[in-house]
Structure formats: structure tokens, C-alpha cells
Amino acid sequence: MDNKVKDYLQAFGVLEATQRFLSKPQRQFIGGAWVEASDGATSEVIEPSTEAVLTRIPMGTAADLDRAVQAARAQFDGGPWSQLKPLERERLLHRLADLIERNGDELAQIESIDMGKSVEQARAVDIQGTIDTFRYFAGWASKIHGRTVEPSLPGNYLAYTRKEPVGVVGVIVPWNFPLQTMAWKLGAALATGCTVVVKPAELTSLSALRFAELVEQAGIPAGVINIVTGRGSVVGTAMSSHPGIDKLSFTGSTPVGCSVGKASMDQMKRLTLELGGKSPVIVFADADIPAAAQAVANGVFFNSGQVCDAGTRAYIERSIYPQFLQALAEYTATLKIAPGLDPDCFISPMVSRKQQQSVLGYIALGKEEGAQLYYGGEPVAGPGFYVQPTIFANCRNDMRVVQEEIFGPVLVTQPFDSQEEALALANDSAFGLAAALYSNDLGRVHGLIPQLRAGTVYVNAHSTLDPSMPFGGYKQSGYGKDMGAEQLEFLLETKAVWITLP
Ligand code: NAD
Numbered sequence: 001m002d003n004k005v006k007d008y009l010q011a012f013g014v015l016e017a018t019q020r021f022l023s024k025p026q027r028q029f030i031g032g033a034w035v036e037a038s039d040g041a042t043s044e045v046i047e048p049s050t051e052a053v054l055t056r057i058p059m060g061t062a063a064d065l066d067r068a069v070q071a072a073r074a075q076f077d078g079g080p081w082s083q084l085k086p087l088e089r090e091r092l093l094h095r096l097a098d099l100i101e102r103n104g105d106e107l108a109q110i111e112s113i114d115m116g117k118s119v120e121q122a123r124a125v126d127i128q129g130t131i132d133t134f135r136y137f138a139g140w141a142s143k144i145h146g147r148t149v150e151p152s153l154p155g156n157y158l159a160y161t162r163k164e165p166v167g168v169v170g171v172i173v174p175w176n177f178p179l180q181t182m183a184w185k186l187g188a189a190l191a192t193g194c195t196v197v198v199k200p201a202e203l204t205s206l207s208a209l210r211f212a213e214l215v216e217q218a219g220i221p222a223g224v225i226n227i228v229t230g231r232g233s234v235v236g237t238a239m240s241s242h243p244g245i246d247k248l249s250f251t252g253s254t255p256v257g258c259s260v261g262k263a264s265m266d267q268m269k270r271l272t273l274e275l276g277g278k279s280p281v282i283v284f285a286d287a288d289i290p291a292a293a294q295a296v297a298n299g300v301f302f303n304s305g306q307v308c309d310a311g312t313r314a315y316i317e318r319s320i321y322p323q324f325l326q327a328l329a330e331y332t333a334t335l336k337i338a339p340g341l342d343p344d345c346f347i348s349p350m351v352s353r354k355q356q357q358s359v360l361g362y363i364a365l366g367k368e369e370g371a372q373l374y375y376g377g378e379p380v381a382g383p384g385f386y387v388q389p390t391i392f393a394n395c396r397n398d399m400r401v402v403q404e405e406i407f408g409p410v411l412v413t414q415p416f417d418s419q420e421e422a423l424a425l426a427n428d429s430a431f432g433l434a435a436a437l438y439s440n441d442l443g444r445v446h447g448l449i450p451q452l453r454a455g456t457v458y459v460n461a462h463s464t465l466d467p468s469m470p471f472g473g474y475k476q477s478g479y480g481k482d483m484g485a486e487q488l489e490f491l492l493e494t495k496a497v498w499i500t501l502p
Contacts, residue, residue: 002052004383009113012341018109021210026057028064028229029212031071032222037230038063043202048116048349049339049384057205060230062238065197069244071223072168072195081224082165082193086142092220093138093190097131099214104131107207111179112340114206116349116385117303119341129465130183133483136467137187140488144192146495158499163492165193166270167246170239172232172260173208174252175201175351176306176407182208184482185249185272186225187467192491197226197245199236201252203351205229232256240264247271247491251308253405254431254476261479272480272490274308274472276405277433279454280426281311281462282416285320287438292460293327296411299436299462301335301389304348305409306355308477309434311462313395313402315422318415325393325413329375332389337380349385350408356385359408366392366401371412397428405431419444427453432474436462455481 001023009019027034036042037058047054058064075081084092100107107130108123117126146161169189173181182198189196200208205227212227228235236256239245240263247270250260254275264271281299283292299311316324338345350356356379363377376388389409395402402412416422426435435454439445449457455473458464465471470484480490 001054002050004050004052005047005054008047008050008339008341014109014113014341015106017103017106018113021106021110022055022113022206026055026206026209026229028058028060029209029215029225029227030064030068031226032216035064037061045114045206046352047113048351051353051383051385054113055206057202057209057229060228060235062234064228064230065235065238065242068197068226068228069168069242071226072197073244075221075223076165076168076195081195081221084193086144089191089193090138090141092218093134093141093187096214096218096220097134097138099218100127100134100211101131103214104128107179107210109341110210111207115175115178115204115340116351117340118345118348120343120345121303122340126177126180129180129467133180133183133187133467137191140188140485141191144488144492156501158501160497162495162497164495166491166493167194168244169194169196169491170242170245170248171196171198172236172239172248172250172252173198173200175204176303176308178204179207179211181251182211184471185251188482188487188491189249190224192488194247194491195224197228197239199228199230199232199239202229202231236260237263241266243267245269250274251482257478270490272482273478274482275433275476275478276431277308277310277473277477278313278403278405278429278431279309279311279434279436280429281314281436282422282426282438282448283314283316283320283324284437284439284441284444285317286440287460288440289320289324289327292438293324294331295438295460295462297328297331297335297389300411301332301347301409302463304350304387306351306407307463309456309463311434311436312406312411313426313429314411314413315416315425316413318417321415325374325391328391328411332375332391335389337386337388339384347386347389347409350387351385353385355408356387359387359406359410362401362404362406362408362410363387363390366395366399366410366412369399369401371395371399371401374413376409397425403429419448423448423451427451430476433477434458
């Protein structure tokens with residue numbers, strides 16, 4: 001660990017447990033064993049606020065992935081995991097949730113230091129969301145069942161359906177909510193009786209490795225959960241085409257999701273894709289303006305805009321446009337830009353130099369395209385991959401900054417004159433992950449909800465997520481759902497059984 005990172009951890013008094021974990025050599029978790037990459041390769045992990053080396057992680061290989069799949073297959077095909085009674089799976093998932101809860105502060109610090117995000121947000125959202133997800137799906141383990149059917153066919157039959165776990169699930173996750181996104185996929189998979197192989201994002205693998213220690217401690221049998229760290233182009237592609245994987249559950253960008261989907265189809269793997277977004281926000285003049293301005297700013301700048309369903313395109317009724325922009329800017333000015341461990345941090349650094357440069361590139365593009373830079377738009381002096389929260393005014397839907405996912409703290413705005421125009425502008429996108437409405441007119445809100453082509457609609461709110469509610473996109477934002485009872489359907493096969501009765 002570089003001295004700059006050591007100083008940073010010391011300045012904010014991180015837990016001894018966190019320091020211990022970050023100081024030790026990192027290993028993959030395969031078949032219950034802690035192993036290096038098969039060729040010994042490792043890669044640096046950079047801490048985003050100091051830009052210094054935090055640690056190294058193994059760069060797994062296709063051979064590592066294959067060993068992990070064999071371990072997961074053995075547990076699924078032969079047990080004991082697949083033979084456990086549902087209540088026993090439920091009990092183990094609760095035990096895992098208990099351990100995550102007990103180590104929640106440490107996990108939040110690891111997530112913050114690895115990804116750069118606010119430690120307070122990590123504790124309240126990422127870690128709490130992880131605990132809640134495992135608890136919610138623990139309860140489902142004993143509530144999965146088929147149905148008996150009364151067929152009209154001549155003859156005397158007992159006809160019924162069985163719900164059976166889909167098998168070994170390959171899980172690929174991005175870097176913005178590393179632990180929580182993994183939990184969304186694992187909770188439901190484990191509840192149904194599947195086994196899993198996880199590939200965390202190469203930028204943020206540490207919380208998954210600490211989580212694996214808790215998996216071991218919880219007494220979940222070796223091979224049920226395997227963590228293979230490494231590059232998407234190596235471990236991810238090997239996973240997409242591995243014949244031992246029955247289902248792929250991917251969260252990440254739309255282009256990578258497309259290539260994962262195509263590779264999966266060659267073997268008819270089951271598929272869930274949670275992809276990118278460019279979620280519209282419509283603010284009507286009858287909304288509570290100060291409250292809406294705060295919610296819109298939080299909805300786009302939370303996690304420094306590195307949120308798939310961030311409300312990044314704001315359409316604002318013309319009569320309140322100048323006033324709303326001013327309220328947005330005034331509130332945004334109160335959001336502290338700071339390293340993630342600062343308890344008051346709201347705007348943390350981007351995850352990497354590459355991401356910072358990409359966001360700054362989009363800000364330059366917005367200016368070239370003729371959008372008016374209304375607020376922010378600059379990097380921040382000193383070390384750290386920061387970008388100021390940025391607001392563009394008077395944008396048009398044909399601009400690339402309005403159509404493409406920037407994945408940073410950038411809000412594009414424009415005025416509208418009628419409800420019909422606002423709806424058309426909101427739906428004019430290749431994406432369809434989420435949409436938000438700000439209005440106190442219930443009739444209008446209920447009329448618009450069915451017309452918005454998005455997997456989630458928030459009203460007078462943004463990014464309110466809960467394990468009981470399904471999350472997933474329309475159009476190029478994805479395929480299938482994570483969370484909610486709906487997710488279970490994507491992890492279960494349905495078997496039809498016909499028995500001729502005498
Ligand atoms: P990414 O697509 O670059 O990477 C996601 C994961 O895929 C990483 O683990 C990466 O290593 C792996 N990967 C890369 N190339 C691969 C390949 N060829 N085959 C298999 N796996 C490969 O995305 P990212 O930059 O890590 O994350 C940001 C993106 O994720 C954004 O587009 C964001 O909107 C999206 N996202 C979506 C949701 C959702 O629920 N819809 C949630 C979070 C993030």
C-alpha cells in the first residue's frame with residue numbers, strides 16, 4: 001500500500017479490521033480455497049482520491065474460471081447444496097446477512113476506499129441494501145412451489161408443475177455498486193438452490209473478496225459461491241461461453257451486455273441483462289419546486305452520477321425553467337466535493353482516471369454541440385479523479401450528451417411547453433431503465449405512468465430501491481429483472497408433469 005493511501009486511511013481513522021484486510025495479499029475464492037491466478041498474474045488497485053496504489057488483486061484466467069465452474073457444478077449436480085431443505089438454505093442466508101450486518105462498517109469502508117464513493121452512502125445504501133436483499137430472499141427459499149392443473153384432455157391425469165433451480169449461475173457485475181449489485185443476483189439465486197460463480201469488476205473486487213470470507217464463516221458449503229477476479233475480456237468472455245454455466249446474470253454497459261447475450265445464446269443459456277440508462281425526469285410547474293430541485297439534484301449526483309438509473313435528462317415546464325435551474329444550482333452548491341471517507345462527502349471522485357476523462361470529454365462535447373454550461377463543468381485541482389457536478393441548459397434531444405450515457409455527475413436540461421411534448425421527449429431514447437415525474441396533479445401522474453417506456457417510474461422521488469420491487473429496463477436497458485418476486489422466475493425452470501391415473 002502506497003504511503004499516500006496509508007495517510008488517507010489514518011487521517012479518517014479507518015477500522016483496524018479494514019486496514020488488516022487491505023494490507024494482506026488478495027486471493028480468489030474457488031471451491032472453498034483461496035487461490036492466486038493460475039499464472040500468478042496480479043493487477044494494481046488504485047485508490048481514487050489519492051491516485052495511489054491501494055493493493056493488488058489476482059488477474060484470473062480462463063483456467064481459474066473453469067475450476068470455479070467445476071466447483072459450482074459439483075455442488076449443484078451432486079450436493080449437498082442442491083439437496084438442502086429450503087428452510088436450511090433460508091437459515092444459511094440469514095446467517096450470512098447477520099455476518100454482513102456485524103461487519104457492515106468495515107465493508108462500507110472497503111467499498112468507499114476501493115471505489116471512491118462516500119462511506120456514509122456506502123453504509124446506508126450499498127451495505128444496508130445488501131443485508132436487506134439477503135434477508136428478503138432468505139424468506140423466499142421456503143415459498144417456491146408449482147401448481148396443480150385440471151387438464152381438459154380426455155383421460156384421467158394428475159398434472160402439475162414443479163419449479164426447479166436453473167443450475168449454475170454466472171454473475172458479472174460492474175464497479176458502481178459492487179457488493180449490492182452482486183447481492184441482488186446472489187440472494188435470489190441461492191434462495192432457489194442455484195450455485196454461483198461471480199466475476200466482480202476489475203476496478204472494484206475487494207468487497208466481493210471480503211464477502212467471500214463471510215461466506216466461509218457462515219458455513220455455506222465450499223463451491224456454492226465462487227469469486228474469480230480478473231478482466232472482462234478474459235474471465236467474462238470465458239464465462240459467457242462456458243458450457244458448464246446454465247444462466248448468465250450480467251449488469252454493466254449495453255454494448256458489453258449485447259456481446260455477453262450473443263455468446264450466451266449459442267448455448268441457450270438463460271439470461272438476465274441489467275444495462276445502461278439515460279433516465280428522463282419531467283418537472284411540471286405544479287410541483288413543489290424546492291423539494292423537486294433537491295430530489296432532481298440528488299437523483300443525478302448521488303454516487304457522483306455513477307448510477308445506472310440516475311435521472312440525467314431533465315425536462316422542465318417552461319414557466320418555471322429559469323427559477324428551477326437556479327434552485328438546482330443553489331442546492332448543488334451545497335453538495336460537498338471530498339474524498340469518500342470524509343463523512344460529509346457527497347460528490348466523491350470518479351472510480352478511475354479513465355472514467356474522469358470520459359466524463360470531461362462529454363462535457364467538452366456538450367459545449368461543442370451548443371448546450372449552455374450552466375453550472376460546474378471542471379475537474380477539481382489536486383489529486384483525485386473528481387469532476388464538478390455539472391448542469392447544462394437549453395439542450396436538444398438530438399445532442400449526443402442527451403442521448404448517450406455519460407455515467408458521471410452531468411445533468412442535461414431543457415424546457416417544454418406541453419405534457420405531450422414532455423412525454424415525447426422523455427420516450428425519445430434508446431434506453432428505458434427509469435423515469436421520474438415531479439407533479440402534485442394525481443390525474444396527470446396516473447395518465448403518464450403507463451405511457452412512459454421505462455422499467456421503473458418514480459413520482460416525486462428518485463432511485464428508491466427495495467428488494468421487494470423488481471428492477472430492470474425496457475428497450476436497450478436490459479432484459480429480465482433483478483429483485484422482487486419477479487426475479488425468481490428468471491432463476492427457475494418450470495417442469496410440467498403428467499401422470500396417468502388408473
Ligand atoms: P462494463 O460493461 O464495462 O463492465 C461490466 C462488467 O462486465 C465488468 O465486470 C467487466 O469486467 C465485464 N466485462 C467487460 N467486458 C466483458 C466481456 N467482453 N465479456 C464479459 N464480461 C465483460 O460496465 P461498467 O463500466 O463496469 O459499469 C457501468 C455500466 O453498468 C453503465 O452502463 C451502467 O448503466 C451499467 N449498470 C447498470 C445497472 C442496472 O441495473 N441496469 C446497474 C449498474 C450499472
